[in-house]
Amino acid sequence: ITSTAMVVSYFNSLKSEPAIKPPGVAQWLLDNNFRDDKTNSSTGATCDGVTHEAIRAAGLHLGNLTRAEEASDLSVLKDWLAGGPVILHVRARPASPGGCKFTNHGHYIVATGVLAPGDRYSINDPASASPARAEGTAEEIEKGCLLVGLIRMRP
Structure with missing residues (x-):
């Protein structure tokens, strides 16, 4: 979550857009079923946090980025x-x-x-x-x- 916020914030700074903080990434992941802190049964969730799929989706949405690979x-x-x-x-x-x-x-x-x-x-x-x-x-x-x-x- 924090690594995603770091990368999205870097690209946002190039466009003079506000930084994304880790709680904002975490909330987006919860709201979009990539993470479920109660049952950990959501698509994109793992016992260690979130999957690459979830990170790519959060970056594309929160940073208005066009590519994630x-x-x-x-x-x-x-x-x-x-x-x-x-x-x-x-x-x-x-x-x-x-x-x-x-x-x-x-x-x-x-x-x-x-x-x-x-x-x-x-x-x-x-x-x-x-x-x-x-x-x-x-x-x-x-x-x-x-x-x-x-x-x-x-x-």
Whole structure:
């Protein structure tokens, strides 16, 4: 929810539109049956939060964005970042407790840029202000964590 708000707010700022706050995203997801905090049985809801489908739908509606797409391979990230921030869905690897520095379960983070020498990315992690989690290498994202997918939204 917070990662979605971060990306939508970024694109809204380019159009001088107001930022979207996480409670607004959460309410939209509830109102549109992508989340049900009582039974967790809605389309687009998971035990960890919401699905990629729900994130894409919220971005398209709340940000008046026209495109939302997914990939499962980190190889597209550098190209995608040229157009703005990208949401990454990462999970901890069951066989490697503590191996994913971003989560012990499942989590959405936002990649915002490429750092030199080119295999490191600046990361906005809504769950942490730790400098260690403000960047990640391709290896940390794909090998330390299980990369579930990438979501990009565009105006």
